[in-house]
Amino acid sequence: MAQSSSGELLQGTLPLLILRVLATGPSHGFAIARRIHQISKDVLKIEEGSLYPALHRMELEGWIEAEWDITENNRHAQYYRLTRTGRKQLKEETDRWQAIAGAMAAILKQA
Numbered sequence: 001m002a003q004s005s006s007g008e009l010l011q012g013t014l015p016l017l018i019l020r021v022l023a024t025g026p027s028h029g030f031a032i033a034r035r036i037h038q039i040s041k042d043v044l045k046i047e048e049g050s051l052y053p054a055l056h057r058m059e060l061e062g063w064i065e066a067e068w069d070i071t072e073n074n075r076h077a078q079y080y081r082l083t084r085t086g087r088k089q090l091k092e093e094t095d096r097w098q099a100i101a102g103a104m105a106a107i108l109k110q111a
Contacts, residue, residue, distance in 0.1 A: 012093070013097075014046065014050060014051075014054045015054060015057075015058055015063070015089075015093065016090070016093040016094065016097060017036050017044070017046070018032055018036075018051075018054060018055065018058065018064075018080075019058075019063065019064075019082065019086055019089060019090040019093060020090065020094075021035045021036060021039075022064060022080055022081060022082045022086070023082060023087070023090055025081070026079045026080060026081035027079065027080060028069075028071055028077035028078060028079050028080070029048075029051055029052060029055060029077070029078065029080070030071075030077070031071075032046070032051065032055075032080070033045075033046040033048070033051050055080060058086070059080075061085075061089075062083055062085045062086070063082070063083060063085055063086035063089050064080045064081060064082060064083060064086050065080070065081055065083055066078040066079065066080050066081075067079055
């Protein structure tokens, strides 16, 4: 699961984060986790035990494809990339999370 300094994030967050990172281009698992950590300014840390099962599920859904290649450290790794279905899913997930974030902001403002 994606974890933050305040605990676990809402269900469904990890696929959205992965899809968003892969929208910039193919990447291997470790680089995906590292990028999420960097973009979130060290707030979000993706554990291997959550990342790879999520990648596998996303591949089964047809959102991503994987192929073996050599990393920048000269190691073999699976590189993941978005499919057309994955790009559509990214838009749907982004729209859904923006609606949730807007609703949460409205509630917090009123509370």
